[in-house]
Amino acid sequence: MMTGQRADARRNYALLLAVAEEAIAAEGADASLEQIARTAGVGSGTARRHFPTRHALLEAVFRKQIDTLADHARDLAEHPDARAALLDWLGGVLRFAATTRGLAEALNRDHTAAPGEPHEHCATARLTAAGTPLTHRAAPCLTPGVTITDLLNLVTGIALATEHHPHAATEADRLLHLTVAGISPA
Known part of the structure; x- marks a missing residue:
């Protein structure tokens, strides 16, 4: 606007x-x-x-929380425990995606879209940009090759899987903890 x-x-x-x-x-x-x-x-x-476009509308609806998540990533950038900082931020992204109907689906569309496809919007790009420094800092604690895109795909998948669960945020958090063992065995 x-x-x-x-x-x-x-x-x-x-x-x-x-x-x-x-x-x-x-x-x-x-x-x-x-x-x-x-x-x-x-x-x-x-x-x-x-x-x-539909995604211009979705971007506007989700903008405030995406801004909050980007700010939180910046706040965590110098956290002494890089792994804990990344997991804290991913948990925040997951809680938002699991409790905000439509966000996980919109993020999933962004992840699977070809570059330049008309439904692409900046939520995924902003989350990727915000989480990349945290992922790079935590790289020594992660399974080799894990990227922020991988992590956002996992979070999105968990949010989609728990969308209709009566306690979506709790179930999503439980599944994230199960997943963490696979991406960061330490």
Whole structure:
């Protein structure tokens, strides 16, 4: 959203974003942009001006938490225990993905997309950029060859596997701990 927009455009953006957050929480990443526009009381053209693609909408919905996760990675960058710092950050990513309906599916689409595919958005790129320094620092404690992409794929897979579990975050955390033995036996 541009800050130079008219007041009604800013209101429409905020309203569309609020409705989208609820719709994605209820329906996942495939929530209908047209239905979101109808619920917000605006035309689909207005919705498309603000969010030209589904992933532009998803990016806007997930932006605040992605920013928080990126900040957390920076805070952990100098942690004395590189392995613990990486696992702490991955746990945060996993808790967010496991408890935010639609995020794991959106990340999974990003991971499997060909470069330049229209549904690619920056959540995966931002998480990759945030986690790469932590992964590099922890490399001596990891199984050789493990990359941040591998780790984000594992987290995404765990989140997808636990999405409908009644205690998704707890089950996801349990599965992450089981997985850690395979990526970092130390």
